[in-house]
Amino acid sequence: MPPGALLTDLYELNMARSYLRRGMRQEATFSLFVRTLPPSRGFLVSAGLEPCLEFLESFGFTEEELDYLERELGFPRDVVDAFGALRFQGDVWAVPEGRIVHANEPILEITAPIAVAQLVEPYLLNQITFQTTIASKAARCAIAAEGRDLVDFSLRRTQGLEAAMTVARVTSIVGFSATSNVEAARRFHLDVSGTMAHSYVESFPTETDAFRTFARDFPKRTTFLVDTYDTLNGVRTAAQVIRELGLQGELGIRLDSGDLLELSRGARAILDEAGLPRVRIFASGGLDELELHRLVRAGAPIDAFGVGADAPTLDSAYKLVEYDGRPMMKLSSQKATAPGRKQVFRGPDGDTIGLREESLPGHEPLLVPVMTGGERTGPHRTLDTARALFRADLERLPEPLKAIESPQRLEPGFSDVLDALTETARADALRRAAVP
């Protein structure tokens, strides 16, 4: 889908209409962060920045979209003309893709005239939330797999096809070795992996015929799906065909149903007895990180997993933190937002959220400028860069946060400067709330 400027919520357009009509072009900074982690998450992996930057670079309304605003939504002509002139020429600071972040830490901060900064909210929130959700979930799978291969099997389970492309891209950042999605492999230069389906086995008179035919067509790399009829019988049939045809190359069997722990042990024993210790065992079928963890910890002799489970979404927010040079703060119960343009400082004892202009000795700032005046700063970041960032961050992540069951969380502290600013902004907000 070509991202259009109407891919936004009506209230953004209403607000922008009001701002533009009144000539309110003050600069605003919005901060995008995740409020709280789901119960089963110990950390997040930043992802989704690249598509956001592409969207901002090409932001603008087409004639057709402007017509819709005027004719269907009744926007006045002068305001429609003002919409037509809008471009994104603001600044973006962001945590690069692949870096590990925590609740309340800004992943992206954007500074631009308030109308534009407001209009792009749904796009940015959608992309960062979805991609960070998937990266974080997939990173937990990678931890649980303890070095075994992981393959993205999500194509049939995501919310549409665009989502599946995204999942293939993002899982490759956090250590998945391949995807089953051929178009994603082509577009993102990923390794692609695939075997056979039950229907293939069924389309031959016997399982043996199916295995023989497939092995002849794919002699260098064959994985036999063994659970169409009786799983361990299927393993025996695969072993027989491998020996009968003298197959070498990359060989494997795939389990896609039943008790994977018990069946993988049975399969391993059959293969080993048949003198085939190098034939790998691949498992799939509704796996998530908890099931991977259980299987790996129980010592299941599985060499690779296909993962395609869904993931809950994250409680992310896009909040005004500065307007016209003034730090902003919302007071709504349980949803208060700390004011100001922020920075996340990573130090030896954890993360501290402070203001952008602060400098904390011995700490590394996570947000970096990625767009200035609407232009990207520096080259497009590659997937390889994101992968390296993730590996480095994961290595330094404390073990309790990596726990698959009941992970701990890191609660980033506030710097003294941010604490003080928060108090000031709260008092200011209370004043503005007063009934006149």
Next chain:
Amino acid sequence: MPPGALLTDLYELNMARSYLRRGMRQEATFSLFVRTLPPSRGFLVSAGLEPCLEFLESFGFTEEELDYLERELGFPRDVVDAFGALRFQGDVWAVPEGRIVHANEPILEITAPIAVAQLVEPYLLNQITFQTTIASKAARCAIAAEGRDLVDFSLRRTQGLEAAMTVARVTSIVGFSATSNVEAARRFHLDVSGTMAHSYVESFPTETDAFRTFARDFPKRTTFLVDTYDTLNGVRTAAQVIRELGLQGELGIRLDSGDLLELSRGARAILDEAGLPRVRIFASGGLDELELHRLVRAGAPIDAFGVGADAPTLDSAYKLVEYDGRPMMKLSSQKATAPGRKQVFRGPDGDTIGLREESLPGHEPLLVPVMTGGERTGPHRTLDTARALFRADLERLPEPLKAIESPQRLEPGFSDVLDALTETARADALRRAAVP
């Protein structure tokens, strides 16, 4: 995204390669159904058929895609040529969008030479699963809302932007009255709804200034977001501005945080005391059908809800049920698939799954032919048709299946003919499973 034929899993291409190479062009029928419902679902609403038909109509490989198969995946030239000639010229029977269906009932059955029927699996599974998931979830929201208005607020929470467009379309089938997504409203001719964000209120010196300005810019239709600072104070400010400016038209206040039951009661009392009984109360903020149900049953004076929560995916399957005229059946533990081209017969005492050629007196068949020889039969179905089908089915749905908490399910029975065929196919499968 333009759907390409490479938007498939590698194993489909591998199997198709093997089939094409061996000249296996026998017709296969695949059946797409949901195996089991999630714990919180009592029924499903069929959706996703229209994009599937569009995909099938235009199915084919581009030169670029064929090059990728040859150069990157090492497919032999003769097979690549055979891929290049593939079109979808098969038949599709399906349950029209908007109809209520149950676990194990085929939503779509496709008959085509096995290579093509296999290649399109991921696309069909992705679309039907996702869209049926959303339609079913949204239908539960509509039931829970008991006549109150529902607005799709999902744009920022879905897996990408394409998914948000789909959610807006599908929720409109099951009774949502509007969407906040402007592009979706434009494309699908939906009503669009939107108010203001907290950032708008914050960008003015006082809440009163913000409300006054917005009301002047939108005098015919204004909804005040009242929870930026103190919610009930915000309601008083809104009431004051409405009276001060003598506003008429469609007026409302929106609650987006806190205890919605308590706050809606407080807000209603303030508005009524101010002589504003016609000002509506709109609620949003992480609402799902359980929360809607709780609020409605507790008598919360809320007139409309904004809903944007995510939904778990469904355990759907795409299984070979007939090949070369022979009924097929897979035996894998707990995942056995009933054989044959099927029909769902809806009668006064529930649903019966039978074979397509059967006829059960007093029962209505749910699957209808939608594509024959690769051509659509009949006109494109409109959203209005889907809406009418949904309303009619919902009216006839037994109450216990509509329960928001602990809904019952309908377990469709098998016809005698299907029972008999299942026994025959099982025996046949056992024979084929035997090690030679």
